[in-house]
Amino acid sequence: MKLARIRSTTAAAGAVLAALALVTACNREGNSSGAGGDKPAIGIDLPRSDSDFWNSYAQYLKKDIKSDGVNALPLSNSQNDVTKLVANVQVFENTGAKAVVMAPQDTGAIASTLDTLASKKIPVVSVDTRPDKGDVYMVVRADNKAYGTKACEFLGKQLGGQGKVAEFQGALDSINGRDRSEAFAACMKAKFPKIQVFELPTDWKGDVASAKLQSLLAEHPDLNGIYMQAGGVFLQPTLALLQQKGLLKPTGTKGHITIISNDGIPQEFDAIRKGQIDATVSQPADLYAKYALYYAQAAADGKTFKAGPTDHDSTIVKIPNGLEDQLPAPLVTKDNVDDKTLWGNSVGQ
Structure with a gap:
């Protein structure tokens, strides 16, 4: 009886783990990396797919990953659900991520996950949103x-x-x-x-x-x-x-x-x-993607930054839990809507 009970418990545990793996896989996309296998692995979570802005950001990310040869783990999408984000990040931890890029939509509920990553010395780049608590290597955001x-x-x-x-x-x-x-x-x-x-x-x-x-x-x-x-x-x-x-x-x-x-x-x-x-x-979707990858790779390589002006028309500021690169976000009206330098006029090209 005791042996049968152990076998039954083991089988149940295996079924649970298999189910969890299947759920996580459903929230993940194929590996979008270029020829970057010899570079530190970067885990990237997309925050949602119900917004044209975030879908454009995803396009830029995939393009930059390929052109820059970033060693990106299979992308995940947390679909505006912090519990999915936590699960996706755990997969990144388990598959060798040396840095993580995320855009937590609930900025108050991610603190414990950030603490866990910090304890494992995995730096985090947060895009567009600034976590309320928990250490971040860099926030890539506009003012x-x-x-x-x-x-x-x-x-x-x-x-x-x-x-x-x-x-x-x-x-x-x-x-x-x-x-x-x-x-x-x-x-x-x-x-x-x-x-x-x-x-x-x-x-x-x-x-x-x-x-x-x-x-x-x-x-x-x-x-x-x-x-x-x-x-x-x-x-x-x-x-x-x-x-x-x-x-x-x-x-x-x-x-x-x-x-x-x-x-x-x-x-x-x-x-x-x-x-x-x-x-x-x-809101600079193109620059969000570009500098999210830039800082993630810099973090994985052990580089550091300090507050002050950058070489890309922005300013890094000190925040309570790290640094924030505040990228430019211009006002667009009928007078400048056709400006070719605006990402909204070139996305998908």
Whole structure:
């Protein structure tokens, strides 16, 4: 009886391990590395695939991995789920990663994983999002407070300092959502106190933003401004709703709702050209990929950096848990939407 029980327990444990391996494999992509097998292995987790911005980032990553000969482990995608991110990182640990690139969407829930990686001397590069706690080698990010401030100043001027504005806030458990929201609110209060702002938390979900906008328009049909903190998830559902209600009027015509976004995806540029939206802040998907790989390889090679200006038009700043390279993120309007240096005009080419 005792021997049978041991065999049964062993078989059950094996089944659990096999199931876990299958689940992890479903969240992973084929190895995208170039001829980099003799270089330190880099583990890379993509944060989600439901955003045009992050899909563009993934394209740039795969292109740069191949062209630079990066020894990338099979890419994983945590699909906006921190438990999947933790599981994917454990696979990187077990398969020899010397550095890890991630973009945690819940920046407060990744601290213990970062602590585990630090204890194993595996440096972490965090892209776009800054973990609230836990050591990071480098955060590759733009100044998200500047996003909120630029959006506020643009809307304030376009509306002449008066009106009603809907703000699609990203997830407030994310440093990006908080930075953009806090900066937008502070700027509006200080510079445009006569503009009424309706803060609409969305958890970065386009359907949530659309539903809340529909309810808001029913109560405030005179809404004349919208700030979308992420065009990659908010643009299409917002334009569809405004079209349905007969409110998608071109820039410069009576009844036009002034819209500014964040991301800089090609779809936003097209919407600017058509006069459907007025501006966006271009979040550098191309530079995120390029410098995520650059710092991951530098980390694996034992290189160090310090705060100060860089040779790529950015500034490294000290943060409580490491360093952050703040990359440039320009405002895009009808005046510069065709600028060939903007990644949104060249992605996929």
